[in-house]
Amino acid sequence: MRFEIRKRDAAGRLGKFTTNHGTIRTPTLLPVIHPKKMIITPKEMQELLGIEMVITNSYIIRKDNNLRSIALKEGVHQLLDFDGPIMTDSGTFQSYVYGDVTVSPDEIISFQRDIGTDIGTILDIFGTPDQSKEEASEGVSTTIIRAKESMKLKGDMGIALPVQGSIYPDLRAKCAAELGKLQADLFPIGGVVPLMEQQRYPELIRVILAAKQHLPMHIPVHLFGAGHPLIFPLAVALGCDLFDSSAYIKYALEKRMIFSWGTLHLEDIYELPCCCPICSQFTAQDLKKLPQKEMIRQIAFHNLYVCMEEIKKIRNALDNGTLWDLVEQKGSENPYISDALHILRNDTQKQWLETFEPVRRKKALTYTGPQTIHRPILYRTHQRLLERYPLTADTLFIIDEKEVSYADAKNVTISTLFESSDDIDIIIDSSLGPIPLALYEMYPFAQSVFPNTLDQDTLEYTKRIFSAFTKNKKIKYLKGTQTAVQSIKNSMTQTESSFDHQKIKAIAAMQFGLQAATVLFDGNITLVKSKKTQKIRNVFVDNSHVLSFRASDGFFTLKKAGAFQLHKALPFPSLRVIIDDEAAPFVKEGKSVFSKFIIEADPALRPYDECLIVRSNDTLLAVGQCLLNPLEMMQFSHGQAVKNREYFS
């Protein structure tokens, strides 16, 4: 089995998971197939809904003489008539519902192996939310013991080791850390169905965070029993890759229709608020009149369409870099999701989430409500402003963002505006907090869409950041800037100005750190600008091309001369990705770096950061762009980790 990351957003991954029965795309939903009563067959799911993997219950198969003998003789794929990957559950949930099961942990793991399951699940101990910590702890210990025993019996079968620990984050963490040491193929987060049924989302989120923060990164994580689209975006954003659902059928049996924002009983529906193939074919009145069995089947189809739409929305958002939008919007659809999101306002959680956060995105950062200001990208941006931004003057000139348009700001030459050429810091007081004018083209500052009227939470938060940023400085508000800027623009010269120098230094400091910014521009600076837009395109220092400027997000790409300077000046392992000597010849030919060849990486690197690719003896091989964060680079054994941009051949 292998898992690799194709794209990412938040702590979510657009992945490829390869099993003995083919490769599936993640995140995905595994519909639960009841081996005795398939109201929709796996084949129909595959053909009509694009379902790539299903889950069934080995305990039920084993208990039924007929099913058992078919499964043992012909395999579970034959039994379900499905040629894609099949996961099986073990009876743990049955033991939670009925109190006990009539099979041993060893028997059930061997049985799953013998019927040819792609991923079998151990018989873990379901930790209920109402357990005492002692009970939960005992369950965790037993689960760990069983996991170790089961590893010996699994044979070639892939194995899922569920993380238990009830609602106690430290038990979840312990269980995750212990199971993480075993060579599992999947880590389900178990015992969470009651939390979801009771909409106890804040506790659910704490449980997911505790598990994810102690599990290895390179193994997919499955949220056991999560079948409602309400929870998918947030769970994916925290790093869950698989879901499984019997909800589509359970709800259908009660005539309840799933929607991305909640659930409605068919009897309460005047008009089907949906355009799936079922709801485009039937009216609510049509559905109500269908024979019972057919009605249930059609509702089950609808429920699966809606669930898969959410999965597709999420996969597209992972590709587009807009997953946080989806997550936050769910908060406006369900008050308990809103409560759960508050957990992510905590600095500890932000610090963890920040490590996965891409440095830039194609799409603008869009405000959804009071939660947006707490996105990890803004946490990072604010941290870097406070730590890295080179404020030069004692007095800061403040412009209210309502008085300056982006078009004005990006064209202004500050030296002309103030006649003094140095020691000027102009700060825009914006919806996102303080924005130095020198950074106004950089993501996410320019690429953000906020409303004119903000909520109080955001205002208070950005006010705090503003105070911290301007601490110990005098501040002076500039009024009527728009007119000033306009008159300056008219008299603007096209020569390079000290503002341009301030700008490139500021951007480099935010991107690579203050020391790097000093090193890169130590010499005679020449800026090459676009003739058309007058925007900086390339930066030369002593006639060497050190940086290129990307207009779309205001970030630099590192050129060979710049990389050479940084490599010389910055101590190991700053900005480095250290690779195995074995891979060096390939990198020198321009090949990208695969995870398995990575020995170490600067822990400060982030996805899509520029990096220096070096040998273990720190010989500089190439300039690259990180696709993973440092922890992932070291843990993953499949897929690309660093894109090779320019190499020293």
Added chain:
Amino acid sequence: MRFEIRKRDAAGRLGKFTTNHGTIRTPTLLPVIHPKKMIITPKEMQELLGIEMVITNSYIIRKDNNLRSIALKEGVHQLLDFDGPIMTDSGTFQSYVYGDVTVSPDEIISFQRDIGTDIGTILDIFGTPDQSKEEASEGVSTTIIRAKESMKLKGDMGIALPVQGSIYPDLRAKCAAELGKLQADLFPIGGVVPLMEQQRYPELIRVILAAKQHLPMHIPVHLFGAGHPLIFPLAVALGCDLFDSSAYIKYALEKRMIFSWGTLHLEDIYELPCCCPICSQFTAQDLKKLPQKEMIRQIAFHNLYVCMEEIKKIRNALDNGTLWDLVEQKGSENPYISDALHILRNDTQKQWLETFEPVRRKKALTYTGPQTIHRPILYRTHQRLLERYPLTADTLFIIDEKEVSYADAKNVTISTLFESSDDIDIIIDSSLGPIPLALYEMYPFAQSVFPNTLDQDTLEYTKRIFSAFTKNKKIKYLKGTQTAVQSIKNSMTQTESSFDHQKIKAIAAMQFGLQAATVLFDGNITLVKSKKTQKIRNVFVDNSHVLSFRASDGFFTLKKAGAFQLHKALPFPSLRVIIDDEAAPFVKEGKSVFSKFIIEADPALRPYDECLIVRSNDTLLAVGQCLLNPLEMMQFSHGQAVKNREYFS
């Protein structure tokens, strides 16, 4: 033509609009059909998408010799091969785009009449957002003159008179008031396409509000050129009934796909985030590979499916009473919609919206974010608390809502708790503001779902209401109430208590006013309770059945004896709906009251309020339930206005 209201929410109407070519359900979307190039035919739209009405352009038909001659000979329905209602536009938009048109107002209205259009549109003057007020005012005057002239020529054709006035609310208001005097069949709000294209939603909303507040209620309102689902819920909540869209095809020609929350270019899509029949049949990669013409057609289909899904969502929300949820959620999908929603926080707008607001709903009031506390139902509730709630004591006992569960509160007998039986007021300090314990079962107090952690805007708002409510009172916080309540419950007796009396008086005061509450209970009160739940079921005064209590929303229904008392004590026209003598015999047989028979109604009545149905000489005929608000009752000429509940035969 006739228009009637079937159900309602906010200022939105679930309506039936009857034309010469059949009845359509509103709100709805009229796809724009280009008479020369139909990429999707009206028939396909009808069969596959449930489209009931379309719009086409009479100016284009008239300019083309071939089309003109077919239309004149065989009619526009034959031309489009569509047997449902067809609306035509007049060339106004073309005059906006191309500067001028080669047809006179008289010619185009006569032409529309002659081709058998169901609803023709006058050649009004398109008021652009960048016009000076003088220019806009002149355009309005010309539009009004043309409207009057066109009325003479329209014959049997239905006619649409667009409200113009650029971005100036007073001009919009004037235009609406003037046109409103004419016998139109539809009032489009025109000149708004540039506002929508530039996402200037706050200005758009001001324009809609100004128009709606001066148009008659009984004629449907059309938002001209609105074809993106982002704006549908808010526009419907403010009383728009029809939309028309060429967006589905215009966007398709640019390979742009519409989604409920925005638009994506096909090239930017990794996976289609949708489950419509098109997106369930094709992948993004499939679509990209289709021949150009076929790709455009499929995207156009998708765009229409998504638009119609939003319409269906809205119609279902109007039926369910959950339209505000949809409206507010759109604010989290688009920052400029969020800005537009802020306009509805203004007291003037709340006062207008409140008049349409149902007094109770089947579904809970669900928090979506900082906008929720500004819903008209909460505005009304807070106003009534301040104006009508009979606070008796000088000291108010305050319980934090986190310390009391609904289950506890609803069972407590306060007299036992405090031993003193009178002069006790217990107020719960809640997410919705102050809730007197006596009202805790009443909508929306008990039927609300708010998160545990609220936003600052809501907290500040409810704090202000709390201060106003407790002004001039001493307040005392009760701690550990849960335990107190629990011990009380155990020793509870089943006799009626003074709290029950306080409760029925408080509810009646909120529902009917303070004076009514005094009148209703003036005598010997007997409460009949449910044996099972111990909840009040019926209220008898001096052995007459005056009220029944509805457990689902905590409201009273008025019984005949109660109605008799109120009729005797409250001055005309309080609580009355006054009907034409002609209709009296039918009401006395139990028939409901149709709008056309209503002469007058108490302006304080609200949809779903209990009311007294009387003759013009104030003879009491029946007790009813309002289906419309007083203004609507008087203006509508079709449909039910008051449901007859109990009649004095």
